[in-house]
Amino acid sequence: QLQLVESGGGLVHPGGSLRLSCASSGFTLDYYALGWFRQAPGKEREAVSCISRSGGVTNYAESVKGRFTISRENAKKAVYLQMNSLKPEDTAVYYCAAVRTYRTDCAASINGYDYWGQGTQVTVSS
Numbered sequence: 001q002l003q004l005v006e007s008g009g010g011l012v013h014p015g016g017s018l019r020l021s022c023a024s025s026g027f028t029l030d031y032y033a034l035g036w037f038r039q040a041p042g043k044e045r046e047a048v049s050c051i052s053r054s055g056g057v058t059n060y061a062e063s064v065k066g067r068f069t070i071s072r073e074n075a076k077k078a079v080y081l082q083m084n085s086l087k088p089e090d091t092a093v094y095y096c097a098a099v100r101t102y103r104t105d106c107a108a109s110i111n112g113y114d115y116w117g118q119g120t121q122v123t124v125s126s
Helices: none
Strands: 004-007 010-012 018-024 032-039 046-051 058-060 068-073 078-083 092-100 120-124
Touching: 004 092, 018 032, 018 092, 018 120, 032 068, 032 078, 046 068, 046 078, 058 068
Parallel strands: 010 120
Antiparallel strands: 004 018, 018 078, 032 046, 032 092, 046 058, 068 078, 092 120
């Protein structure tokens, strides 16, 4: 079974930056599309970004476009989310997710991912 572990969350001031990491503790990620999702208190989980197997295709939610960047390093069995210009509304628990696929694209659909990390808290506050 594929296991994912997130790290890099924390407290940051508005306008600041954080880089989240997600690493596989077992299998390589070469055959998996990857995604980042988040869930704020009292709200439904929402997609933030996704990246294809090769890293050639990426998608972003409109709310984070231009501020967040997803990337992956398959040799390190890791995927990252660079978050810049953070806003209070970005406060949430962020989850890394993976799905084994033969497709060369990715989709930001919650039910389309089979493996999930435990989540890491991101708090943006003054």
